[in-house]
Amino acid sequence: MATYSYFATAAKGLEEALATELLALGLQSIKVESGGVGFEGSRTDGYRCCLWLRTANRVLQQLSSFECPTVEALYSSTVDIAWEEHLTPEMTLAVDANLRDSRLNHSGYAALKTKDAIVDRLRQRFGKRPNIDTKNPDIRINLYIARNQAILSLDMAGTALHQRGYRQEQMVAPIRETLAAGIIQLTGWNDSTPFVDPMCGSGTFPIEAALYASKTAPGLLGSTAYSFQKWPCFQVKVWQEVLGNAQSALHKLPDRFINGADKDRQAVKIAQGNSRRLPFANAIAWHQCSFSRLKPPERPGTLVCNPPYGTRLGEQDKLVRFYRLIGDTLKQNWTGWTAWILSGNLALAKEVGLKPAKRIVLYNGPIECRLLKFEIF
Numbered sequence: 001m002a003t004y005s006y007f008a009t010a011a012k013g014l015e016e017a018l019a020t021e022l023l024a025l026g027l028q029s030i031k032v033e034s035g036g037v038g039f040e041g042s043r044t045d046g047y048r049c050c051l052w053l054r055t056a057n058r059v060l061q062q063l064s065s066f067e068c069p070t071v072e073a074l075y076s077s078t079v080d081i082a083w084e085e086h087l088t089p090e091m092t093l094a095v096d097a098n099l100r101d102s103r104l105n106h107s108g109y110a111a112l113k114t115k116d117a118i119v120d121r122l123r124q125r126f127g128k129r130p131n132i133d134t135k136n137p138d139i140r141i142n143l144y145i146a147r148n149q150a151i152l153s154l155d156m157a158g159t160a161l162h163q164r165g166y167r168q169e170q171m172v173a174p175i176r177e178t179l180a181a182g183i184i185q186l187t188g189w190n191d192s193t194p195f196v197d198p199m200c201g202s203g204t205f206p207i208e209a210a211l212y213a214s215k216t217a218p219g220l221l222g223s224t225a226y227s228f229q230k231w232p233c234f235q236v237k238v239w240q241e242v243l244g245n246a247q248s249a250l251h252k253l254p255d256r257f258i259n260g261a262d263k264d265r266q267a268v269k270i271a272q273g274n275s276r277r278l279p280f281a282n283a284i285a286w287h288q289c290s291f292s293r294l295k296p297p298e299r300p301g302t303l304v305c306n307p308p309y310g311t312r313l314g315e316q317d318k319l320v321r322f323y324r325l326i327g328d329t330l331k332q333n334w335t336g337w338t339a340w341i342l343s344g345n346l347a348l349a350k351e352v353g354l355k356p357a358k359r360i361v362l363y364n365g366p367i368e369c370r371l372l373k374f375e376i377f
């Protein structure tokens with residue numbers, strides 16, 4: 001069986017969590033880098049990764065790596081690739097480019113030259129050229145140039161994997177699904193104890209916890225096809241088998257096993273609506289309640305939340321009082337629990353008034369955050 005080199009991208013800070021997932025999927029030659037993890041595997045492994053990975057943004061199958069000091073070098077190395085093995089003139093394509101510390105420093109121009117080389121090669125072979133579709137192409141090509149070394153890859157899913165398909169509606173500032181899944185993994189929560197998000201907003205933490213605990217491959221929820229399903233080399237039987245295995249892995253959860261609460265009625269309604277597409281939607285109990293009044297489940301477990309950290313002027317005093325209330329509530333009502341708080345505002349996080357047992361740097365989009373662990377004795 002042919003072996004391919006892959007690179008799965010992830011938000012900064014989640015690389016180790018992604019590597020753990022890849023190990024669990026049985027993948028080989030795992031190499032953790034900044035912004036993602038390289039690994040080797042078969043074509044089937046590429047399909048499995050798109051379906052199963054919870055923390056990856058994209059799965060890239062590498063095609064070629066070459067010195068790229070000039071735009072001429074980019075064109076000539078790209079036109080040499082046997083693109084006719086990957087796409088036909090009837091398919092649409094898009095090129096994404098990311099450049100870092102290189103002589104070529106205009107990503108739009110580099111993407112354009114890459115596209116020209118691909119189109120020229122196909123026109124020469126078939127007398128026809130593929131069209132461009134930047135939004136929903138049949139094949140998405142990824143160009144990455146760092147220190148004048150280029151890597152060209154096929155984006156296997158073609159869309160960002162955080163788009164699981166369950167979030168039909170959202171409140172302001174929802175956390176990315178991939179980040180929520182990574183945080184759950186970092187907490188080390190295992191599904192033998194209760195899980196609570198007392199400020200659940202659109203419900204991302206409880207939903208990701210339910211997906212994880214029920215061994216639901218996140219890709220099973222998606223309604224749109226992956227890019228690789230449109231490729232000439234697509235192995236439909238292999239894919240059916242990968243999907244079948246994921247269906248048989250589903251593990252039923254007890255009802256009301258995971259809890260999501262928010263003081264905002266609309267948030268609870270949205271979170272509940274978002275959870276309807278889950279295989280075991282009843283596993284999550286939703287409550288409209290402010291944190292200070294929320295009654296913890298009988299057995300202690302893991303509490304995870306990202307409280308508001310406010311960017312608007314005038315909000316800070318209110319938030320200082322709120323973070324102090326979080327600390328007081330944890331001490332009074334949540335003895336025996338492990339609480340994990342994600343905050344993008346370090347000054348506010350200190351107002352919780354408890355000593356963190358652990359601090360982990362993570363990025364919520366461009367915002368540098370801390371994930372703080374508190375053991376409530």
Ligand SMILES: C[S@@+](CC[C@H](N)C(=O)[O-])C[C@H]1O[C@@H](n2cnc3c(N)ncnc32)[C@H](O)[C@@H]1O
Pocket residue numbers: 171172173174175176198199200201202203204205261262263264267289290291292306307308309
């Ligand atoms: C940053 S959002 C959480 C986003 C959420 N993780 C998601 O993925 O959508 C913060 C949430 O805290 C809720 N909140 C604020 N004060 C609260 C309180 N005292 N008790 C419960 N929830 C509260 C807000 O209504 C908001 O939904």
